[in-house]
Structure formats: structure tokens, C-alpha cells
Amino acid sequence: MAKKKVFISFDYDEDKSYYYLMKAWDANSNFEFVFSDYTSKEINSDDVATVKRALSRKIGNATYTLVIIGKYANKEHEDSEEIGYTNWQNYEVAKSVERGNKLVGVKIKSTYSAPTEMIGVGTSWASRFTQDKIIAALNEAK
Template sequence: MAKPKVFVSYDHSEDAHYKRLLQAWDANPDFDFEFDSRGPDVAINSTDAAVVKARLTTLMKAATHLLVLVGEKSHTSKWMKWEVDRAKESDVNLKLAAVKLNKFNLTPAGLLNVGTSWATSFERDRIVDALKQAKVGH
């Protein structure tokens, strides 16, 4: 079975440390997934956002899963909201998985009531399990 191709959505200003951990895990040939995570560095409402959205959509269409790293500010991130909403659209249709980086972090609304698979903690095996259980969100 092919390794899942995972697009990672996270707050680039707050949670980049966790993305780096995923990259380190991904360097291990025994790890169960690979991912793209090139983040936007423009405001979602700027004139340059259309180019970023097109690039992110291309990456998402090449993926099989969306993994959302739910940080302290994720529920207010307009880019993360856009990524989650885009992942659920019929031309993308990604399987949804998420992990709260702290149990008190608020869940972004787009992950609620759509069958999101949750990792119980930010540990490699828990994330791999969540990805294996993930289903397309609607």
C-alpha cells in the first residue's frame, strides 16, 4: 500500500516547531507518511492571495490527506479555515485528520461534525493511526 501523501495545515507564525518535527520524522524511511507544507506569507485578503491559493490547491490535489495541527490560534486563522474548507471541496476531497497541540486549544469550526480523525497526542504513532482512520470530510 502506498504511503499517504499528507498536506499539513498549521499556524505558520505559532506552530512551525511542530512542522519541523514532522519533517524530521518524515526523513526516517520507516515513517508512514510524507507531506508538503509550503505556507503562505501573504494576507489571505491581499491581491497576491490568489496565486498562493492556486499553488496550495495544486499541492492539496496531489495529496490524499489533510493533517491539521491545532494550535492556540488555529481557530482564528483565516488561512487554516480556507485550507480546511478547500480540502472538503469535491475537486480536492482530502481525508481529514487533526491533532491538538494542547488539549485546551479550540477546534477550528471546519473540523467539527465532518468525520475528522483525531490523534490523541502529537506523537508519531498517534498521528499515523489518525491518518489510517481518516475519511473524506463532508
């Protein structure tokens, strides 16, 4: 069975430990997690246009987008006007929808609010942040 190509969207400053956990899960033969930290620091640029191009390319190479939803998923980024969205996660979700990626969300805590761009776009949900629940949600994604 071929691996799924999954773009991971997360808040690097606040939720990178979950990224590292997902990276460890990459050994699972059912999925190919397409990883990048998705921040201007990791793309080695603070230029919004450069970051947008890099993110769009990474999103375009995936067929799924998994959004790790932390406490600050809707916190306004200082460059939100130039980004065109509240923050980078909302940009990533909007681009994923635009490119036709299957969208899966998983909240770190059930009380956290999903990025606004995830509302009403056919998101599939993992009920908990566990490997089994995330894999099941990816397999069921529409």
C-alpha cells in the first residue's frame, strides 16, 4: 500500500513537541508525512511572499493536510494583513482547501478552537491526539 502524502500544519512556537511526536510516527509504513516546520524561521526567510511560495509548494506536494490544533490556532500574527489570513495556520488550511487536499483536524485539547478556515470545508476529525485516531481520520478523510 502506498503511503499517503500528508502536510502537517501546526504552531511551531507552541506545539512543536507534537510535530516531533508525529515525526517519530513517520516510521509507520502506511503514511508519508511531508514535514517542514512551516515557519519563516524554518524556511529561512522572514519575507511573507517567500514563505507563502514555500508553503504553497509543500501543500501542493501533499494530498492530505493534518492540522494540529493548539491553544493559539487563531492568534493573530503580526503580519496577518500581508499573509491575508489571521495567521500561518489559517493560510495553510485555506491553501490546502484551494489545492483540493483532504483536510483532517486534531485538537490537542478538546476546548481549543479550530482555525477559522477549517469551518464548513468538510474537515474530518481525529477524536484524540493518538497515532491510531489520527491514522483512522486520515483513512476516513473525504
